[in-house]
Amino acid sequence: GEDVEQSLFLSVREGDSSVINCTYTDSSSTYLYWYKQEPGAGLQLLTYIFSNMDMKQDQRLTVLLNKKDKHLSLRIADTQTGDSAIYFCAETTNAGNMLTFGGGTRLMVKP
Amino acid sequence: GAVVSQHPSRVICKSGTSVKIECRSLDFQATTMFWYRQFPKQSLMLMATSNEGSKATYEQGVEKDKFLINHASLTLSTLTVTSAHPEDSSFYICSARVLIDSYEQFFGPGTRLTVL
Numbered sequence: 001g002e003d004v005e006q007s008l009f010l011s012v013r014e015g016d017s018s019v020i021n022c023t024y025t026d027s028s029s030t031y032l033y034w035y036k037q038e039p040g041a042g043l044q045l046l047t048y049i050f051s052n053m054d055m056k057q058d059q060r061l062t063v064l065l066n067k068k069d070k071h072l073s074l075r076i077a078d079t080q081t082g083d084s085a086i087y088f089c090a091e092t093t094n095a096g097n098m099l100t101f102g103g104g105t106r107l108m109v110k111p
Numbered sequence: 112g113a114v115v116s117q118h119p120s121r122v123i124c125k126s127g128t129s130v131k132i133e134c135r136s137l138d139f140q141a142t143t144m145f146w147y148r149q150f151p152k153q154s155l156m157l158m159a160t161s162n163e164g165s166k167a168t169y170e171q172g173v174e175k176d177k178f179l180i181n182h183a184s185l186t187l188s189t190l191t192v193t194s195a196h197p198e199d200s201s202f203y204i205c206s207a208r209v210l211i212d213s214y215e216q217f218f219g220p221g222t223r224l225t226v227l
Contacts, residue, residue, distance in 0.1 A: 045215065
């Protein structure tokens with residue numbers, strides 16, 4: 001079945017850029033997503049990218065997709081303490097259908 | 112964006128009782144709702160997919176008689192954990208999709224279930 005993997009933990013200093021990486025195995029993935037989960041809360045969709053795109057930028061967020069290597073990354077510019085959370089990447093092979101989530105990366109931002 | 116609510120946000124119950132969790136789409140009609148379960152410090156695992164007016168499709172390993180899902184209207188899906196046990200304690204999150212070909216799922220805030 002599909003597999004999505006992320007590193008468990010990332011620590012950065014406030015003001016630096018954060019890069020969270022994700023790899024997936026399903027070559028038929030059509031949509032890839034980044035979600036943010038704050039402590040005790042649900043998921044917030046941050047951004048998504050279609051598989052026919054290489055990059056998407058949305059304010060401080062930049063998503064890069066390397067389809068050949070099945071590698072997805074999320075870059076957060078000027079990281080703030082409020083960005084501390086768990087970030088999940090997810091993929092689906094059908095628009096809006098079941099999502100397969102990575103294990104989540106805990107981002108800690110130090111003042 | 113679209114808003115999905117869940118009720119209750121937190122519930123504590125005794126072992127052997129049943130608990131119902133509601134998932135509502137507040138400002139849109141959801142053709143499909145999904146139920147996920149999240150164990151502490153772990154990712155989300157899809158439990159079932161629920162389409163309005165039809166039976167839910169359960170993922171492998173999820174007991175359909177234990178986790179009853181009802182999607183009676185386009186704005187409401189319910190998950191009932193029957194005869195709850197301590198191992199059912201978890202964070203349950205629902206999500207909703209507007210259209211069949213929509214690329215977005217909107218997530219509820221989650222319900223933390225603790226079974227004593």
